[in-house]
Amino acid sequence: DAGVIQSPRHEVTEMGQEVTLRCKPISGHDYLFWYRQTMMRGLELLIYFNNNVPIDDSGMPEDRFSAKMPNASFSTLKIQPSEPRDSAVYFCASSLAFGKGTEAFFGQGTRLTVV
Amino acid sequence: SQQGEEDPQALSIQEGENATMNCSYKTSINNLQWYRQNSGRGLVHLILIRSNEREKHSGRLRVTLDTSKKSSSLLITASRAADTASYFCATPSGGGNKLTFGTGTQLKVEL
Numbered sequence: 001d002a003g004v005i006q007s008p009r010h011e012v013t014e015m016g017q018e019v020t021l022r023c024k025p026i027s028g029h030d031y032l033f034w035y036r037q038t039m040m041r042g043l044e045l046l047i048y049f050n051n052n053v054p055i056d057d058s059g060m061p062e063d064r065f066s067a068k069m070p071n072a073s074f075s076t077l078k079i080q081p082s083e084p085r086d087s088a089v090y091f092c093a094s095s096l097a098f099g100k101g102t103e104a105f106f107g108q109g110t111r112l113t114v115v
Numbered sequence: 116s117q118q119g120e121e122d123p124q125a126l127s128i129q130e131g132e133n134a135t136m137n138c139s140y141k142t143s144i145n146n147l148q149w150y151r152q153n154s155g156r157g158l159v160h161l162i163l164i165r166s167n168e169r170e171k172h173s174g175r176l177r178v179t180l181d182t183s184k185k186s187s188s189l190l191i192t193a194s195r196a197a198d199t200a201s202y203f204c205a206t207p208s209g210g211g212n213k214l215t216f217g218t219g220t221q222l223k224v225e226l
Contacts, residue, residue, distance in 0.1 A: 004157075031212065043158075043203065043216040056209055091157055097212055101146045101165060104205075104214050106157035 006092050006107035013114055018080040021110045024073055025094030033104065034067055034077050035091040043091075049075065082114045119204040119217025127223045134191040136220040138204030139184075145211065147180055147187050152201045152219075161189075161202075194224045 005024040013019050025032045033048040047057040052069045060067070064083070069075040079086055089109045096102040119140045128134050140147070146165045150158040164171045164180045164187065171178045177190040191198055204217045 033213065035216075042218050045213060045215065048213050050212065056213060093158075093214075095214075101163060103148060103160035103163060104150075104158070106159070108157050 004092055004094050004105050004107035006090075006110050008110060009108060011110060011112045013082055013112070015083055015114055016081045017114075018078065019082045019086075019112060019114075021077040021090050021092075021112070023075045023077070023092030023107060025075070025092070026105055027073065029094035029096060029105070030072075031095045031097065032069060032075050033093040033095075034075070035093065036088045037091060037109070038088045046077070079112075082112075084114045087112055087114050119206055119215070121202070121204060121217045121220045123220060124218070125221045125223070127225065128194055130194060130196055130224055130226050132194055132224075134194050134198070134222055134224070136189045136202050136222070138187045138189070138217050140187075140204070140206050140217075141185065142206075142208065144182075144206045146207060147178075148205045148214070149176075149178060149187075149189050150203045150205060150216070152203065154200070158203065158216075191222075194222075196224050196226055198222060199224050 007022045030051050034046040037043045046059045047067045049069045067077045089111050091109045093104040093106045095104045119138045121138050148163045149161045152158045162173045162178050164178045175192045180187045201219045201221050203219045205214045208215045
């Protein structure tokens, strides 16, 4: 397996534009997570899915953020409209259930810059 | 919110020395994990220790867990320049189905 694949690796966009980040989890993993990493706030969990169903989106900062998982092999995180304070590195990760003592596998991240 | 807090926030040592990082967490857990992040990359899992374990080894890594103090430590022995990275502890929360990360320790190993 190629691991968790994210695209694009880098995204520069103007304030107000829509941004879509993409993630392909590891086949067979039933959990998918979106994290955001900034210097100020560290690594924050935005939302996670179990078997394609959103379970906890309490970390999503605002209604401008939305995430979908239409099937087991694909998820998107959308920001509309984007703002400069959304600039961060966004990571997707997949796993089996952590409570069973399994690890998370992270993608390489998407570095988003909103100007 | 952050479940774990690592200290120190930054650590600079010479190659060959040992590096120790500490993690404190808030709620009861059934396992604790350590991850490494190289600059500009995603996080990579290093080691997992279960709540009924007190110590675990993996190569040059040694992890301890004290559930009574809600703390863990990661020791890297005989450090190398390639160990330069940020290290995070992580604990399951939300019923064990999500992983919450600490604030991280930035380790720099100098030649």
